[in-house]
Amino acid sequence: MTAPETSTPRTTVEYIRYRIPEERSAEFLAAYTRAAHELAASPHCVDYELARCEEDFGHYILRITWTSTEDHLEGFRTSDLFPAFLAEIRPYVGHIDEMRHYKVTSVRGTGSAVPTLYAWAGGAEAFARLTEAFYAKVLQDDLLAPVFAGLAPEHAEHVALWLAEVFGGPENYSATQGGHSHMVAKHFGRDITEPQRRRWVNLIQDAADEAGLPTDAEFRSAFLAYVEWGTRLAVHFSGPDAKPPAEQPVPTWGWGAAPPYQG
Numbered sequence: 001m002t003a004p005e006t007s008t009p010r011t012t013v014e015y016i017r018y019r020i021p022e023e024r025s026a027e028f029l030a031a032y033t034r035a036a037h038e039l040a041a042s043p044h045c046v047d048y049e050l051a052r053c054e055e056d057f058g059h060y061i062l063r064i065t066w067t068s069t070e071d072h073l074e075g076f077r078t079s080d081l082f083p084a085f086l087a088e089i090r091p092y093v094g095h096i097d098e099m100r101h102y103k104v105t106s107v108r109g110t111g112s113a114v115p116t117l118y119a120w121a122g123g124a125e126a127f128a129r130l131t132e133a134f135y136a137k138v139l140q141d142d143l144l145a146p147v148f149a150g151l152a153p154e155h156a157e158h159v160a161l162w163l164a165e166v167f168g169g170p171e172n173y174s175a176t177q178g179g180h181s182h183m184v185a186k187h188f189g190r191d192i193t194e195p196q197r198r199r200w201v202n203l204i205q206d207a208a209d210e211a212g213l214p215t216d217a218e219f220r221s222a223f224l225a226y227v228e229w230g231t232r233l234a235v236h237f238s239g240p241d242a243k244p245p246a247e248q249p250v251p252t253w254g255w256g257a258a259p260p261y262q263g
Contacts, residue, residue, distance in 0.1 A: 011046055012069045017098040018060040025057065028092055032062070035088035038081040039064065044071040069101045110254065116168025117222055117253065121213050127164045131156040134207035143199045147190055165250045166226065173250055180248040184237050192238040197231045218255065226253045 020028045032050055039045045046065035053059035066072040076082055121127065135156045138144045148155075161173040162183055177183075204227055209215075213223070236242060 011104065012066050012072070013102045013104060014062075014064045014066060014072060015098065015100060015102060016062040016064075016096060018062070018092060018095050019097055020058055020060060020092065020095050022058060024092075028060070031088045031092065035085045038085035042076050042079065042081055043067075044075040044079075066101075072101070114255065117219065117255065118164055118167040118169035120219055121167065121223075124160070124164055124169065126211060126213055127160040127167075127169070128157070129211035130163070130204070130207055130213060131160040133210040134204050135159075137203045137207060138200075141199065141203065143196055144203070147192060147196060162250065166253050167223075168252060168254065171250070179250055181245055183250075184233075184245055187234045187238040188242060188244075190238040191240070192235045194235065197235050200231055201227055222253065222255055 018028070029050075036048065039048050044067050046067060048062070048064045050060060050062045053061075064072075066076070118127075135148070135151070138148050139151075158173070158177055161176065165171055165173045173183075201224075205224065208220075208223065214220070237245075
């Protein structure tokens with residue numbers, strides 16, 4: 001299973017840099033705590049964060065991610081939420097050093113302090129247990145058994161390598177099997193139905209429980225997001241009008257974020 005097409009989010013990041021006198025810092029923080037209610041209520045606001053400089057307590061940076069610059073200027077600022085927001089922050093407008101919009105570049109990622117989903121799951125052994133438990137269930141399931149009839153003995157092992165690589169593990173699937181197109185080709189002509197897809201999703205969740213994968217909400221939400229996304233793409237590529245995608249690497253899935261389109 002692989003990840004479907006997505007476009008790059010049309011977001012913009014606004015940075016507002018403040019220089020606030022020490023004696024006004026408490027009221028400034030209180031004002032933005034109140035103003036944040038309007039930000040949180042805006043459909044144009046993705047997220048926000050106010051940070052204070054450790055080396056100079058008078059310096060603050062407010063970061064707001066908007067759905068677009070236009071949505072900020074023509075949406076939020078013309079909405080019923082803006083007057084209340086402005087009323088809270090107006091006393092500090094004169095303390096602004098910079099207020100600009102920025103576009104995020106492709107240079108981004110997480111550091112080693114954040115474990116990959118692969119590491120959090122328990123590594124290669126965890127994914128081997130997962131696929132072993134899953135295919136034992138699949139082959140006994142009336143709805144899915146016909147789809148997976150005649151599987152090669154090493155199929156579960158290959159899927160374990162695929163999932164491990166998708167979730168941030170070693171690139172062993174790419175090295176031994178190929179990239180995204182190789183996995184996609186496994187679905188051509190199988191005419192997977194929506195009931196079969198949903199059963200696939202349910203069984204792999206049951207297999208995750210049986211294999212002892214982490215049960216914390218953060219891991220399971222990321223795991224399920226990939227499963228939902230990937231199975232829907234599998235249905236698409238199993239259909240009669242599906243065309244082979246261009247050769248691309250195995251997608252990488254992280255915490256709370258979809259990978260780049262591989263299709």
